[in-house]
Amino acid sequence: MPEAPFPLADTHCHLDLMTPETLAAVAAKAPAAGVSSCFVPGVSLSSGSSSSRILENFKSSAVKIFFMLGVHPGYLQDFSEKDFQKQAELRRPFMIGEIGLDRRFEDRFSGAYQEQCLRSQLVIARESDIPVSLHIVGRHERALGIIREFPGIRGIVHGFSGSPELAREYLRSGFLIGIGPLVLNPACRKLRKAVAEIPPDLMVPETDAPFMFRNDGILKTPALPDLLPDIIRETAALQKRSHEETLKAVSRAIAGFLPEEEEKSPAVRSLTT
Ligand SMILES: [Zn+2]
Incomplete structure (x- = not known):
C-alpha cells in the first residue's frame, strides 16, 4: 500500500x-481510508499487556499501533502511584492516557480521589515530557485548574464536545482538541460551533x-477508524476550508504526537518486528 x-x-x-x-x-478498512x-x-495498568492478542488478530502491517499508559478515572480500583511509575519506566509510553475526571464515576471514586490520581499521573508526564490524553466528563473547570498546576504539560483533550470558549481554554493550557464521531451529528450544535472555530492544526x-x-x-453501526475521512470532511465543511487544507493541517497536528521511529516503545517494537 503506498x-x-x-x-x-x-x-x-x-x-x-x-x-x-x-x-x-x-x-481491512483503515488503510484504504488513509489511516496509518x-x-x-x-x-488500567494492565492495558496494553494484551498486545500479543492484538497482534494475532490485527493482520495489517499497514497500520502501526502505539500504546499509551494510563488509568482511566472509572478504573481506579487498581491504581497505585508506585506501580504506575514503575510501568512508565518499563514501557516508556509515547503518551500518558487516558487519564482525567469523570463525574459519572464519583459514586465509586470520589472527586478528590480522581483528582489525586490525575495529579500523580501528570507528575510523571511532565517529568518525562510525555504528552497526555485527557478524559474529562462534567468536570472541565476542575480539570483546567489541575492542568494549569503543570505548566509546560501538553496533550489532547479527547472526545471533546464542549463550547468554543471551553476549547479555547484547553488550547491556552497546551492541549489540542480531539474531535470524534459526534461532529457528524447535526444535533451536536455546540460542538459543531466549536469545530468551526478551532484552527485545524490544533485538532486531531x-x-x-x-x-x-x-x-x-x-442502525447503530460502530464508528471505526475508517470514519476519519468523514470527520475531516465535516470539519472542513464547518470551517469553510478546502478538504485538502484541513487534511494537511490535521495531519501536521497528528505528527506532533507520533513517536520517532527509532524511539518506539517496547510494546510497539514487539508488534512490528
Ligand atoms: Zn477512551
Missing part, C-alpha cells in the same frame, strides 16, 4: 477492547472505537 500523502492517525482507539471480528474489520496508525489508550481526529456509533439513525 504511503498516504497526509497520513492519519486515529488518536483514540481501543483496539485492545475490541472483539476479533471488529479488529478484523479495522485491519492507531493510538491505543490505557484504561479520533473515534474512541468501539464505544461510539456512526450517525446513521437506528
